[in-house]
Amino acid sequence: MKIIAAMSGGVDSAVAAARVADAGHEVIGVHLALSSNPQKYRSGARGCCTIEDSHDARRAADIIGIPFYIWDMAEEFHDGVVQNFLSEYAGGKTPNPCLRCNEKIKFEAVLKRARAMGYDAVATGHYAKKIESSSGPLLYRADDPAKDQSYVLAVLTQDQLAGAIFPLGDTVKTDVRKEAQERGFSLAQKPDSHDICFVPSGDNAGWLRDRLGSEVGDIVDEDGAVLGSHKGAYTYTVGQRRGLGLTVPADDGRARYVLRVEPINNRVVVGSREELAITEISGGDVKWCGPVAELGEHRGLAQVRAHGAALPCTYRWDGDQLSATLDQPLFGLAPGQALVIYEDQRAIGSATIERTG
Amino acid sequence: MSVSEKAAYLDNAATTAILPEALEVLYQEAATVGNASSLHGAGRRARKIVEESRERIAAAVGAKPQEVIFTASGTEANNLAVKGMFWQAQNDGEAKTGISSSPVEHHAILDPLEWLERESGAQLHLAQVDVNGVINPESITEIMSEHGATISFATFMHSNNEVGALQPVAELADIAREHQIPIHTDAVQSFGKVPLHFADLGVDAMTISGHKIGGPLGVAALIAKKTLELTPLLHGGGQEREVRSGTLHTPAIAAFATAAEISQAKLNSNSERIRSLRARLIAGITQTVSDVRLNGGANTLPGIAHFTFDGAEGDALLLLLDAQGVQCSTGSACSAGIAQPSHVLIAMGMAPKIARSSIRFSIGPSTTEAEIDRAISVIGEVVVRARAAGAK
Ligand SMILES: Cc1ncc(COP(=O)(O)O)c(C=O)c1O
Numbered sequence: 001m002k003i004i005a006a007m008s009g010g011v012d013s014a015v016a017a018a019r020v021a022d023a024g025h026e027v028i029g030v031h032l033a034l035s036s037n038p039q040k041y042r043s044g045a046r047g048c049c050t051i052e053d054s055h056d057a058r059r060a061a062d063i064i065g066i067p068f069y070i071w072d073m074a075e076e077f078h079d080g081v082v083q084n085f086l087s088e089y090a091g092g093k094t095p096n097p098c099l100r101c102n103e104k105i106k107f108e109a110v111l112k113r114a115r116a117m118g119y120d121a122v123a124t125g126h127y128a129k130k131i132e133s134s135s136g137p138l139l140y141r142a143d144d145p146a147k148d149q150s151y152v153l154a155v156l157t158q159d160q161l162a163g164a165i166f167p168l169g170d171t172v173k174t175d176v177r178k179e180a181q182e183r184g185f186s187l188a189q190k191p192d193s194h195d196i197c198f199v200p201s202g203d204n205a206g207w208l209r210d211r212l213g214s215e216v217g218d219i220v221d222e223d224g225a226v227l228g229s230h231k232g233a234y235t236y237t238v239g240q241r242r243g244l245g246l247t248v249p250a251d252d253g254r255a256r257y258v259l260r261v262e263p264i265n266n267r268v269v270v271g272s273r274e275e276l277a278i279t280e281i282s283g284g285d286v287k288w289c290g291p292v293a294e295l296g297e298h299r300g301l302a303q304v305r306a307h308g309a310a311l312p313c314t315y316r317w318d319g320d321q322l323s324a325t326l327d328q329p330l331f332g333l334a335p336g337q338a339l340v341i342y343e344d345q346r347a348i349g350s351a352t353i354e355r356t357g
Numbered sequence: 358m359s360v361s362e363k364a365a366y367l368d369n370a371a372t373t374a375i376l377p378e379a380l381e382v383l384y385q386e387a388a389t390v391g392n393a394s395s396l397h398g399a400g401r402r403a404r405k406i407v408e409e410s411r412e413r414i415a416a417a418v419g420a421k422p423q424e425v426i427f428t429a430s431g432t433e434a435n436n437l438a439v440k441g442m443f444w445q446a447q448n449d450g451e452a453k454t455g456i457s458s459s460p461v462e463h464h465a466i467l468d469p470l471e472w473l474e475r476e477s478g479a480q481l482h483l484a485q486v487d488v489n490g491v492i493n494p495e496s497i498t499e500i501m502s503e504h505g506a507t508i509s510f511a512t513f514m515h516s517n518n519e520v521g522a523l524q525p526v527a528e529l530a531d532i533a534r535e536h537q538i539p540i541h542t543d544a545v546q547s548f549g550k551v552p553l554h555f556a557d558l559g560v561d562a563m564t565i566s567g568h569k570i571g572g573p574l575g576v577a578a579l580i581a582k583k584t585l586e587l588t589p590l591l592h593g594g595g596q597e598r599e600v601r602s603g604t605l606h607t608p609a610i611a612a613f614a615t616a617a618e619i620s621q622a623k624l625n626s627n628s629e630r631i632r633s634l635r636a637r638l639i640a641g642i643t644q645t646v647s648d649v650r651l652n653g654g655a656n657t658l659p660g661i662a663h664f665t666f667d668g669a670e671g672d673a674l675l676l677l678l679d680a681q682g683v684q685c686s687t688g689s690a691c692s693a694g695i696a697q698p699s700h701v702l703i704a705m706g707m708a709p710k711i712a713r714s715s716i717r718f719s720i721g722p723s724t725t726e727a728e729i730d731r732a733i734s735v736i737g738e739v740v741v742r743a744r745a746a747g748a749k
Binding site: 026028033067069070071072074112113116117118 | 696746
């Protein structure tokens with residue numbers, strides 16, 4: 001096969017590229033330049049697209065012995081990921097930009113470009129497994145449960161999945177690092193990247209305030225009583241308890257949590273933990289990363305956060321919306337996150353959460 | 358090193374294969390101890406090699422040996438010319454802060470100019486260029502009559518490294534002389550490719566570089582009239598006319614001289630051969646691909662063929678050609694590895710999107726017909742794929 005290996009400059013994607021090259025495929029390493037104004041150096045575990053990272057990726061490609069190019073995807077990334085991140089927050093939602101990046105950049109813009117240029121697939125350092133079946137490729141959890149990234153890949157369509165290769169699905173992270181060391185990659189001990197790559201300071205709230213303004217508003221309870229004030233409703237997340245700075249204590253003295261963010265009237269609504277409990281989740285923008293589910297009700301597992309638990313549920317597909325009823329209540333779920341349905345280890349599909357109850 | 362049957366090295370404007378004779382000299386000299394500034398036997402031997410090389414290079418470019426200042430790169434020679442002339446002018450009574458140049462210069466000229474503008478308040482007066490990237494001398498006449506009294510020096514490239522356009526430097530030198538303005542030319546791409554004679558050209562300084570003519574990397578020269586005062590960039594032993602310091606790289610200088618002599622001796626036969634290879638490439642590409650245009654006009658270097666493939670992206674073309682063993686370039690600089698639309702093409706009036714759809718093939722003395730045919734045989738499919746991938 002002819003493969004484009006996306007190389008971030010991190011350990012995982014470097015080992016992934018090396019493995020597809022070892023397997024005898026014709027491989028080209030590609031580093032995605034996602035910022036039109038890249039930082040020169042990494043600071044700690046933040047970011048993933050500094051000039052230093054592209055240098056690290058290039059050195060790994062040299063060692064593997066594959067050509068290496070940088071693709072400028074800054075515009076696509078800005079339009080498809082950063083803008084979406086901002087507009088979702090402005091709308092009171094909590095988006096997951098990594099998931100959007102997979103959906104719009106790595107397995108959309110990059111895969112499209114690769115296919116147009118005569119390449120068959122894009123290989124990445126994601127921890128997930130793609131298994132071929134009679135009904136096409138299927139997405140499974142990685143063998144390393146701590147690293148499993150099937151959640152952020154369940155937004156792919158089956159056609160996108162067909163063009164994806166995940167060489168690390170059967171390996172645990174510590175072995176990947178060991179392998180990087182053995183292969184002589186200088187990046188072997190580089191820290192994992194955390195946080196949001198386009199917020200290099202790591203201060204999400206500050207970053208959002210700089211871009212969306214910081215209009216002071218009220219923090220209220222369900223009855224509308226003002227309990228405090230905030231500097232930008234969108235910097236709050238459903239389920240958040242810390243940093244509310246409430247001036248009026250609760251009658252019962254118990255902790256209060258963010259129940260809702262209401263961007264239109266710039267309010268943050270807080271309440272008790274019990275009020276956070278939900279069992280109903282539904283959303284649109286449904287993607288099936290395997291065969292499309294049959295209409296109707298099915299048993300499965302729902303996951304609503306990147307490293308959240310898989311919760312037993314009954315899910316329904318009506319041809320437009322995907323919804324799930326959890327067996328046990330869940331506390332604190334923000335709209336904008338993805339609902340991913342699993343059957344055992346297999347990711348079935350996903351929806352962007354719009355309503356909970 | 359010989360290239361495999363399927364590979365084609367068509368990036369000779371970036372750097373060209375070292376000539377076997379130059380390699381032999383480099384190798385032999387590198388094995389011999391001696392600092393050309395030492396007074397003992399080993400030093401005298403090295404000094405003799407350096408001075409002989411200086412004479413041979415001077416002869417090859419129509420200059421006097423005393424006019425040859427060795428540097429470690431064309432970039433350094435350009436910086437020495439630009440900053441050296443500007444700083445010198447600041448020592449004079451009425452400090453002149455104007456500089457005349459063109460928007461199609463190599464970054465090794467443009468960046469020092471912009472640095473002087475930023476850091477020292479220099480005023481840049483840039484020529485107009487036509488759609489082929491050729492400097493319009495009338496625009497220089499205008500600039501000189503209007504600003505001549507405040508212009509410290511002028512610098513115009515002898516030929517453009519991206520599209521290959523030859524520049525009317527002799528004419529520009531006449532204009533500069535009328536106004537008593539010293540003039541430098543960056544002849545890095547021209548030396549060894551087209552006739553070049555320092556004295557006849559009428560310029561005060563000229564840059565040439567070793568690795569573009571089959572000499573080694575890391576050696577170049579600023580040819581400068583003895584009367585031209587330059588403020589040094591590098592301070593130290595003052596080895597070169599008190600203008601350039603640093604232990605002379607005797608092996609590279611000797612090999613540079615060998616390459617200069619050979620490329621001068623073979624100039625006519627090489628350029629004829631290279632021109633016909635270029636014609637073959639142009640015919641092959643224009644017959645295979647639709648909606649392609651050749652840039653640079655009729656009067657170009659023999660070895661540069663620069664094309665715009667509408668609807669394709671230069672980056673994608675490069676990757677796909679490279680995957681087929683065909684090595685060429687966009688000819689423009691990268692910023693953090695990301696191709697920027699070329700300032701040369703923008704100055705020629707191209708829209709950024711079209712500028713990004715361009716690539717440069719450059720042919721050298723070692724290029725074979727088989728390499729040209731290899732490029733022609735793959736270009737059709739490569740362009741189809743690159744167009745499918747879309748232009749930015
Ligand atoms: C026109 C021109 N000037 C200057 C240079 C820089 O020369 P060097 O590579 O020796 O620093 C180049 C090389 O790319 C060039 O093409």
